Every structure is written in C-alpha cells, then in structure tokens.
Amino acid sequence: MEYVIEMLDVSKKFGTFYANDHITLQLEKGEIHALLGENGAGKSTLMNVLFGLYQPDGGEIRVNGEKVAITNPNIANDLGIGMVHQHFMLVENLTVTENIILGSEPTKSGMINIKDSAKKVAEISKMYGLDVDPYAKVEDISVGMQQRVEILKTLYRGADILIFDEPTASLTPQEIEELMNIMRKLVAEGKSIILITHKLQEIMSVSDKVTVIRKGKGIGTVITKETNPEELATLMVGRQVTFKTEKGPSHPTEEVLKIENLVVNDYRGVAKLKELNLSVRRGEIVGIAGIDGNGQSELIEAITGLTKVKSGKIYINSVDVTNKKPRKITEAGLGHIPQDRHKHGIVLDFTVGYNAALQSYYHEPYSKGGIMNYKVVNDKATELIKEFDVRTQGVHELARALSGGNQQKLIIGREVLRNPDLLIAALPTRGLDVGAIEFIHKRLIEQRDSGKAVLLITFELDEVMNVSDRIAVIYDGAIVGTVVPQETTEQALGLMMAGHSKREVDKEMVDTGKDGDEHHVE
Amino acid sequence: MNIMSNKMINILVPVISIILGLLVGAVVMLISGYDPVAGYTALWNGIFGDSYVIGETIRQISPYILAGLAVAFAFRTGLFNIGVEGQLIVGWFAAAYVGMAFELPKIIHLPLALIAAAVAGALWGLIPGILKAKLHVHEVIVTIMMNYIAFHVVNALIKTISGGGFKLDRIQPTASLRSDFLSNLTDFSTLHYGIFVALAMVVVMWFILEKTKSGFELKSVGFNQNASQYAGMSVNKNIVMAMVISGAFAGLGGAMEALGTFGTISLMGGFTGIGFDGIAVALLGANTPLGVVFGATLFGSLKYGANNMPNAAGIPIEIVSIIIALVIFFVACGYIIRIGLVRLRKNKKEAK
Numbered sequence: 001m002e003y004v005i006e007m008l009d010v011s012k013k014f015g016t017f018y019a020n021d022h023i024t025l026q027l028e029k030g031e032i033h034a035l036l037g038e039n040g041a042g043k044s045t046l047m048n049v050l051f052g053l054y055q056p057d058g059g060e061i062r063v064n065g066e067k068v069a070i071t072n073p074n075i076a077n078d079l080g081i082g083m084v085h086q087h088f089m090l091v092e093n094l095t096v097t098e099n100i101i102l103g104s105e106p107t108k109s110g111m112i113n114i115k116d117s118a119k120k121v122a123e124i125s126k127m128y129g130l131d132v133d134p135y136a137k138v139e140d141i142s143v144g145m146q147q148r149v150e151i152l153k154t155l156y157r158g159a160d161i162l163i164f165d166e167p168t169a170s171l172t173p174q175e176i177e178e179l180m181n182i183m184r185k186l187v188a189e190g191k192s193i194i195l196i197t198h199k200l201q202e203i204m205s206v207s208d209k210v211t212v213i214r215k216g217k218g219i220g221t222v223i224t225k226e227t228n229p230e231e232l233a234t235l236m237v238g239r240q241v242t243f244k245t246e247k248g249p250s251h252p253t254e255e256v257l258k259i260e261n262l263v264v265n266d267y268r269g270v271a272k273l274k275e276l277n278l279s280v281r282r283g284e285i286v287g288i289a290g291i292d293g294n295g296q297s298e299l300i301e302a303i304t305g306l307t308k309v310k311s312g313k314i315y316i317n318s319v320d321v322t323n324k325k326p327r328k329i330t331e332a333g334l335g336h337i338p339q340d341r342h343k344h345g346i347v348l349d350f351t352v353g354y355n356a357a358l359q360s361y362y363h364e365p366y367s368k369g370g371i372m373n374y375k376v377v378n379d380k381a382t383e384l385i386k387e388f389d390v391r392t393q394g395v396h397e398l399a400r401a402l403s404g405g406n407q408q409k410l411i412i413g414r415e416v417l418r419n420p421d422l423l424i425a426a427l428p429t430r431g432l433d434v435g436a437i438e439f440i441h442k443r444l445i446e447q448r449d450s451g452k453a454v455l456l457i458t459f460e461l462d463e464v465m466n467v468s469d470r471i472a473v474i475y476d477g478a479i480v481g482t483v484v485p486q487e488t489t490e491q492a493l494g495l496m497m498a499g500h501s502k503r504e505v506d507k508e509m510v511d512t513g514k515d516g517d518e519h520h521v522e
Numbered sequence: 523m524n525i526m527s528n529k530m531i532n533i534l535v536p537v538i539s540i541i542l543g544l545l546v547g548a549v550v551m552l553i554s555g556y557d558p559v560a561g562y563t564a565l566w567n568g569i570f571g572d573s574y575v576i577g578e579t580i581r582q583i584s585p586y587i588l589a590g591l592a593v594a595f596a597f598r599t600g601l602f603n604i605g606v607e608g609q610l611i612v613g614w615f616a617a618a619y620v621g622m623a624f625e626l627p628k629i630i631h632l633p634l635a636l637i638a639a640a641v642a643g644a645l646w647g648l649i650p651g652i653l654k655a656k657l658h659v660h661e662v663i664v665t666i667m668m669n670y671i672a673f674h675v676v677n678a679l680i681k682t683i684s685g686g687g688f689k690l691d692r693i694q695p696t697a698s699l700r701s702d703f704l705s706n707l708t709d710f711s712t713l714h715y716g717i718f719v720a721l722a723m724v725v726v727m728w729f730i731l732e733k734t735k736s737g738f739e740l741k742s743v744g745f746n747q748n749a750s751q752y753a754g755m756s757v758n759k760n761i762v763m764a765m766v767i768s769g770a771f772a773g774l775g776g777a778m779e780a781l782g783t784f785g786t787i788s789l790m791g792g793f794t795g796i797g798f799d800g801i802a803v804a805l806l807g808a809n810t811p812l813g814v815v816f817g818a819t820l821f822g823s824l825k826y827g828a829n830n831m832p833n834a835a836g837i838p839i840e841i842v843s844i845i846i847a848l849v850i851f852f853v854a855c856g857y858i859i860r861i862g863l864v865r866l867r868k869n870k871k872e873a874k
Contacts, residue, residue, distance in 0.1 A: 306751065327754030336752070344752045349745040358742070358753045367735045 010059035023218035034207035038433040082154025144175035250469040252281035256453035262312035287468030295477040335420030353395030356381035388413035405436030543849030568830025577708025583822030587720040588775030589800025590814035599764035605665025607797025608672030609643035613773025616642035617780035618787040621693030643773020651765030655758035689788035699782035714782035
C-alpha cells in the first residue's frame with residue numbers, strides 16, 4: 001500500500017495534558033480521508049503537527065515513505081502539503097491573483113508579473129474546475145469563491161496533499177455541493193485530501209476513509225462504505241446519539257412576536273427587508289429558512305433594536321418595540337442567541353462569570369446603587385454552569401478558553417435563565433459537534449414546551465426541518481411562504497429558498513411526482 | 523516542585539529587564555569614554571542618596587502616576603488617549619488660575635483648585651470623546667490636535683492674564699499642596715501632598731473598574747463593542763465617559779505641578795512631556811492601576827535621578843537620556859525575557 005502521509009503514533013502534550021495521545025493516520029494517494037472528532041478532540045492539533053506549527057512529543061511522520069521532521073510550515077509547503085484554513089487568510093482589497101501569488105510573487109526585472117500569474121491561475125482553475133475570476137477583488141466575491149481562492153493558493157504552490165479544515169462551516173448548501181465536486185475532481189487528478197470535519201453527512205458523501213479521534217485518542221480508521229452515520233457518531237462521541245430530534249406536537253397559543261410590513265434599508269439606502277410579515281406564538285418554534293444574505297441578519301437586528309426600521313411595526317407581547325433601544329426590547333421579553341458568538345454573543349476577554357451577567361449586571365441583585373456585587377454574579381454563573389453543563393474550570397476562567405460548544409451553552413444559559421417570552425436563536429449550532437447540537441436542540445424544544453415563543457434562524461436544512469413547528473421561507477427580504485415540516489420536503493424548501501413561491505413549488509412537485517397526469521392545480 | 527513559579531517570573535522579568543538596560547547603558551558609557559560605575563553611582567545617589575533626593579523623586583513620581591492613570595483608563599475602554607499632555611496643560615493652568623485668583627479658606631480653596639484642574643482636563647477629554655462617539659472621528663487624531671490647541675491657548679492666556687508677563691502670579695498659600703511636614707521630613711525637599719492625591723486616584727481608578735457598574739460597562743466596551751451593544755449597553759455613552767474620566771486624571775496631573783511643585787504656570791517653550799511619558803507608564807503597567815504606580819515610579823526615579831549624572835559623574839545629558847531610554851526600552855521588551863525564562867524553566871524540568 002502506498003501512503004503519501006503517515007502519522008504513526010503521534011503524540012502532542014501541552015503541559016501534562018495530552019492533546020494527541022498516540023494517534024495514527026495514514027493517507028493513501030488519491031483518497032479523501034476524513035478526520036472526525038468533536039470540538040476539542042485534537043483534530044486541529046494533529047493537523048498543526050503535520051503542518052509544522054507544533055512539534056510532536058512522540059511518534060513519527062513519513063511523507064512518501066520517508067521519515068521527515070516538519071519543524072516549520074515552509075518545510076510542509078516544500079513537501080507538498082497545503083492547508084485550506086477554516087478562516088480564510090485572504091487580503092480583502094487585493095485581487096484573486098494577487099492573493100494567490102502573495103508571498104511568492106513572480107518578478108520580471110524587479111516588477112511583479114501579474115499578467116503571467118493570472119494566466120497561470122486561470123490554467124489551474126480550469127484544470128480542477130475551480131471557477132474564479134483572476135482579476136476580481138476578494139471583497140467583491142462570494143464566500144464560496146473565496147474558498148476556491150484558498151484552494152488555488154495551495155495548488156499554485158504545488159501542493160499534492162491538501163488539508164481542508166472545516167471547509168463547509170460558512171457555505172450554503174449549494175456551495176457545499178460544489179465544494180464536494182471540487183474535492184472529487186482534485187483526487188481524480190491525483191491529489192490527496194485530508195478533510196477535517198464533524199459533519200457526518202459530508203463524510204458519508206465524499207470521503208473514502210474516516211479516522212475518528214475522541215478526547216485526543218485515536219479511536220480507529222473505518223472505510224466509509226462499510227459504515228453509517230450512526231456508527232460514526234457513536235465512535236466520535238463515545239455514546240449513542242439521537243439524530244431525529246425528539247419532540248411532541250406543538251400547542252401554540254397567543255401571539256408573542258408580530259411583525260407587520262417591515263422595511264429595513266442598509267446604510268446605502270438599499271431595501272434589505274421588503275414589507276416582511278411574521279408571527280410567532282407561544283409554544284411554537286418558527287424556523288426561518290433561507291440562503292444567507294436574504295435579509296436574515298436585518299430581520300434579527302430590527303427585532304433586537306440594533307438597526308433602524310424604516311417602516312412597519314414590530315410588537316412583542318402586543319407592546320410596540322419598533323425602533324426602541326436594545327435594552328428596552330430585551331426588557332419587553334426578548335432573549336437573543338446571536339449568530340456570531342465571538343463578535344456579538346460574548347466578551348472573550350471577560351471571565352465566564354462576567355459573561356453570564358452580561359445582560360443582567362445592571363439590576364439587582366447583580367448590582368445595587370451603581371456598585372457591582374460580584375459574589376452574586378459568580379454564584380449565579382456557577383448555577384448556570386451546572387444547569388447548562390458548561391465545561392469550564394470555573395467562573396474565573398476567561399470565556400476565550402472555552403470551546404465553541406461551551407461558549408454557546410454559556411450564551412444560551414444566560415438568555416434562557418432570564419426567562420424571556422420570545423427567544424431568537426440565530427445559527428445556534430454553527431460549528432458545533434453532534435453532542436452539543438443535540439443539547440441545544442433539546443433546550444430550544446424545552447423552551448417551546450414551557451410556553452415560550454422561539455424564532456430559529458438557520459442555514460441548515462435538516463436543522464430547520466427537525467426543530468421547527470412551522471417554517472417560514474425568507475427570500476429577498478420577504479417571507480415567500482410558510483410550510484409545516486411534516487408536509488414538505490427538502491427539495492420543495494430548496495426551491496422556495498431560491499425564490500419560487502409556494503404555489504409554484506406545489507405545482508412543480510405535483511407535476512414531477514405524478515408524472516404529469518393530473519394538472520388540476522390551476 | 524516547581525522551580526520557578528509564575529509569581530516568581532512576574533517579579534524576575536522587570537528586574538532582569540532593568541539590569542539588562544543598565545548593562546547596555548554601561549556599554550554606551552564605556553564607548554563614549556565615561557566611567558559606568560561612577561555614572562550609576564551618581565544615578566543611585568540621585569534617586570536614593572539622601573532623604574532630600576528621595577523626597578524630590580517621590581515629588582516627580584506624582585504627575586507621572588496621574589498621567590499614566592489617564593492613558594490606562596482610556597485604554598481599558600479601547601481608546602488611545604494621546605491627548606493627556608494637553609489635558610494636563612489645561613489642568614495645570616486651571617489649578618494655577620483658581621489658586622491665584624481667589625481668596626478662600628484652605629479647606630475650600632485647595633479642593634476647588636483641584637476640582638478646577640480635573641474639570642478642565644475632563645472638558646479637554648470630552649471633545650474628542652463626543653467626536654468619536656457621534657461622528658466616529660478617530661480619537662488619536664483629535665487628541666493630538668487638542669494638545670497643540672491646549673498648548674497655545676494656555677500660553678496666550680498666561681500672557682493676557684499676566685498683562686504681557688511670562689507667568690501668572692503665585693498661587694495663594696491656601697491653594698498650595700506644599701507641606702512643611704513632608705518638606706522637613708525630607709531635608710527641605712519640595713515634596714508635597716500631591717503624592718497622596720495621586721495614590722488616592724489609583725484607588726479611585728481601581729474602584730471604578732473593579733467595583734462599579736460603570737466599570738463593568740467600560741471594560742466590556744473596551745473588550746468588545748459589538749457584544750456590549752447587543753447586551754444593551756450604550757457604547758457611545760461609555761466612550762464619552764471614559765474620555766472624561768481619563769481627562770480628569772490628566773488634569774489632576776497638571777494640578778500637581780501648579781499647586782505643588784511650581785506654585786504657578788509659566789509660558790511654555792514646548793510640551794511638558796509628562797503626558798506623553800504617561801503613555802509609556804501606562805503600557806509598562808499593563809494598564810492596571812497598581813501597574814501604573816510601578817511604571818510611574820520607574821519613570822519618575824530615572825528622570826529625577828538622572829539629573830545627578832552630569833553633575834556628579836560629568837556624563838553629558840544626551841548620554842544620560844540614551845541610558846534612561848535604554849532602561850525603559852528593555853522593560854517594555856519584558857515579554858522577550860519572559861519567554862526566555864519560561865523556556866529555561868521548561869528545560870530544567872525536562873532535565874530532571
């Protein structure tokens with residue numbers, strides 16, 4: 001068997017803690033090898049060892065059968081190892097070509113030769129089906145295309161082994177499909193790929209083999225064809241995981257959130273929400289399905305008071321909160337799990353305790369007469385940590401030190417414990433592993449069952465299908481249709497997300513489903 | 523057992539930094555043909571030599587503490603207040619003017635003069651604060667320009683008020699921070715009560731940041747404006763407040779000079795430099811109240827003690843400035859030494 005990369009019995013210690021404990025990973029030429037593990041299992045550490053960012057404390061690495069010491073990323077590059085980072089390393093105001101040649105600019109008598117480089121970029125992109133415009137500025141292109149630029153960067157530098165670090169985290173379903181095709185094409189052309197992920201569907205659809213690690217230990221390698229998502233999840237988490245979210249029927253009662261003809265413009269005056277109407281009642285979860293950029297962010301910001309509403313009304317519990325200050329809206333009964341937890345959800349350099357009090361620090365018992373009572377702050381946080389299973393060394397640890405899933409649990413705990421009537425959860429499971437996702441879905445359903453209204457915004461189709469009681473599809477700033485998950489399919493949803501009205505979609509489904517004999521819809 | 527605890531490293535780093543700075547300074551003196559031993563003896567005697575110089579050193583430290591607090595406080599809210607110099611100058615003037623112009627009992631006059639300095643500095647900080655909050659004008663640009671405005675406006679005011687003279691009349695004794703007791707204690711140095719004002723402000727800053735609701739908000743905004751806004755805090759209000767409090771600290775720094783050291787304000791030929799040194803003081807002190815005390819002590823001691831080097835060891839003032847800069851430079855590079863120590867500890871552990 002010919003292996004292009006062999007990591008044999010590799011260990012990496014931080015202090016006394018084994019981030020990688022004797023892990024073996026063998027990559028064959030021309031295969032897509034998935035590296036699966038929960039957040040914090042040690043996937044990134046292992047790849048950083050391979051990429052020369054960390055030095056292993058034990059074991060050996062072989063490239064094409066020869067033992068190598070990768071002491072810095074340049075050596076990794078020379079060995080033909082390239083990394084496509086999860087957070088793109090691109091200079092936004094340079095062009096695609098400029099970004100690709102950055103750091104190894106070809107020069108002609110001292111001048112950078114952009115023209116030849118662009119030609120070379122176009123060649124490579126054609127060869128692998130990586131559609132990019134070499135002269136477009138990175139800030140003007142879509143996330144999917146930015147990722148293709150990252151891939152091109154590694155190929156341009158002659159990489160034969162590509163490491164993809166959580167590549168689908170910020171892509172739409174269509175872009176994910178496209179990426180899968182690119183990866184298949186890359187291996188067909190003789191490249192080898194290591195795919196770091198915790199998304200089981202992706203692994204099933206694209207990989208040849210899967211190496212699972214759990215809590216720093218190598219659990220083993222399985223062949224994708226001979227396994228199934230349930231087995232992989234069990235291997236990864238170490239216990240049985242339920243995929244189908246368990247929930248009973250909903251019993252919606254009175255209306256909590258009511259939005260009428262909402263219009264929001266962005267800073268240039270372009271309408272982002274166009275006469276949007278929406279209603280969420282107590283005891284139900286309404287999912288907003290849609291492709292990123294169709295007005296979801298503006299909708300959340302309008303409800304939470306972070307952006308100006310041009311016209312239309314927003315009511316929470318029949319109180320008009322349109323254009324009120326965020327704190328006033330919060331006090332009207334709103335809890336909010338923001339879509340970008342690092343930017344909006346927590347203060348990374350604050351302790352866990354401080355973060356738990358971020359929404360309630362200003363009133364009693366947290367503070368009194370302008371003086372904080374940090375004992376109460378920390379006691380309450382300790383309760384939160386326990387109740388929401390936040391894995392942390394304690395209230396004095398910085399939020400930065402927590403894993404993504406635990407940061408999210410902290411935010412959810414903070415919002416839920418304030419007991420809001422309306423809970424907005426925006427991409428609540430982004431970047432989390434199955435264990436954490438399961439936990440968060442359960443909590444959302446718990447909120448619903450205790451009579452709260454939940455508004456779920458997500459880009460994940462199966463999440464919106466599994467968790468919501470009603471799905472409102474957003475397209476181009478308006479709700480184009482509302483469906484019940486049990487009565488629709490992912491395909492129908494996908495069409496509506498692409499701008500087809502519910503009626504059109506119903507018709508099309510009937511047409512294709514019944515092979516054209518019953519045209520009674522009109 | 524841990525050979526070198528983290529606490530130990532925290533103490534060792536600044537000590538080693540200072541020693542390294544002094545060593546390189548010694549090389550500079552050797553190359554220039556001066557005797558480093560004589561030079562450093564003079565420096566030592568200039569700082570700790572007798573009770574008189576100790577008094578003067580402490581007197582020098584007071585305004586540095588306040589300037590350092592001003593920079594550090596703004597920094598904790600994510601603002602870079604380069605305008606401490608200007609805020610200090612207007613504070614100096616306000617204190618000197620109130621001290622001179624009124625006749626009041628000491629119990630009212632002295633606090634009034636101090637408050638005038640704090641208010642003047644606060645106003646000078648308010649303007650960049652509002653511009654930043656409302657119009658997103660970068661505070662660094664505004665505060666730098668406010669320094670020039672302060673400088674020339676105060677010079678013009680001195681001329682006008684003194685009827686064309688080069689300084690204001692001396693402050694009334696009722697507004698003075700001078701203390702016979704402290705002066706006698708230190709062999710008739712100019713040590714005044716200002717150091718207690720400065721130390722009180724250290725406590726005030728600590729209290730605001732660590733105990734109050736406003737402090738919670740200020741720090742939160744400093745770390746993450748977006749999340750603070752999402753949590754319902756007013757980012758703009760906090761920016762303005764941080765600049766106002768920062769300016770008040772700086773203004774009090776000016777009062778030290780007006781009511782303590784000089785008893786007046788004279789036409790300035792250039793910036794005092796205290797406000798700018800405050801930036802380094804704050805950064806050396808990692809923007810914490812206690813750290814600022816250490817940073818100011820280092821700055822004040824070196825600044826005052828170095829005066830003795832030309833006199834006692836014949837080293838030209840230019841070389842002295844280089845040596846002082848070297849020491850501060852090495853302290854600022856402390857993290858390199860920290861890395862070295864941590865590595866050393868690791869190697870020792872592995873060797874065991």
